[in-house]
Amino acid sequence: MSNQQYIKVLIADDQQVFRKGLSALLNEMPGIELLGEAGNGAELIEKSLLLKPNVIVTDIKMPILDGVSATRELLKHIPACKVIALSAYANDQLILQMLESGAIGYLLKSAEAIEIKEAIEMVNLHKPYFCKEITQKLTEIVAKNYKLPDKSTASFTERELEIIRLICNEFTSKEIAGQLHLSKRTVEGHRTRILEKIGAKSIAGIITYALSVGIYKNNR
Amino acid sequence: MSNQQYIKVLIADDQQVFRKGLSALLNEMPGIELLGEAGNGAELIEKSLLLKPNVIVTDIKMPILDGVSATRELLKHIPACKVIALSAYANDQLILQMLESGAIGYLLKSAEAIEIKEAIEMVNLHKPYFCKEITQKLTEIVAKNYKLPDKSTASFTERELEIIRLICNEFTSKEIAGQLHLSKRTVEGHRTRILEKIGAKSIAGIITYALSVGIYKNNR
């Protein structure tokens, strides 16, 4: 029936040459219908609302309105649209911003035609697509935030970990003492040891340490 | 010179049929030398120490010692070894455990020969390799845990953000006052406002909040 034969694509990039190159490539691809081009984020939003593309391929750095902001904005109006972000290089902040904005694809500008096609087809099925470099970055980001709890946590006793978690949850020594059925002074003693071990001088240090190392989530 | 022509691979899986199938496939692949097979984690450790493989492809669920534990253990002794984990399905916990154990590759058991080969070659260069499904999961995990500064950060004034960052760095009100050339009382006033806005009752709340929404970055 209304099963769409072509994936309707809109592209955005401030560099005219790159834009022309990309549009030429996409025009040659079977199964893809290029709806148009935009030179900045504002134009992208405008044309998107008008043309209702299935997939948008957009540069991140653009004048007037960048790709991330444009994506965030236009997905409010046409959430069915799938966005692939393009960037010259893999940057942590950009990747995270992109994820947060709602884009589900990320390619480097060095990508080849076949990969771009693959990405378009993939995201059109609502499946994320990331090029190898981005995948690697994602791994690093996840590993950085999940790997740590090990060695560092090891130096604390169970009691100490328990108290650290409670401190992170805004409980005072007195409250912690009540919860654990201990004396207030005992809890203070433990906290002193914790401060020593961490090398912190206040609970601020305890918390930044605990969060950076991954204690806190009762995980294990 | 001692540039190795073959990637030496060791595999582990408790299902004999799968193991045989995998070893048959790997044996046919040019550039790969299959060193042997293991039926469980303990056996994997044993043979790894003996055979010193470049790459290990191991199932996660195995009797006696599972793949994650085995990986963690054997990487202590032969850290140069690259581990690819195999699993029947993509599970958040498994992926995180795998990352934490030190494996740098993750494939589903439904993977095809060409992908397995690609993964082996990739991890052998110390580059992570994840199949599409896992990449997708990684994306979800990252997206879930990175709620970037949004509505939350926007509600703070510049001064407040400045003070939040200093609080996160273990400075007292007096110290902050000194650094910003303000009165101690002014800083305390700002902090009170910050507590109100966040709905926290102590600096513990300020810090957990700040770290969770990503204020704090410029100082590391």
Place this chain on the structure above:
DNA sequence: AAATTATTGGGTGTTTTCACGGTATTTTAT
């Protein structure tokens, strides 16, 4: 022009944190 918000500063007082002393029992490791 008027209202709101940001930024600055103050007073008073309670609670909490933390440094500096300790002691005693239990559990774990060598």
Place this chain on the structure above:
DNA sequence: ATAAAATACCGTGAAAACACCCAATAATTT
């Protein structure tokens, strides 16, 4: 078996945090 941790507990006191109250000036918005 003996040493070493871990756990529990206490006193004192200074400094910090926090809870209330308050007001003046600058900047921004309406």
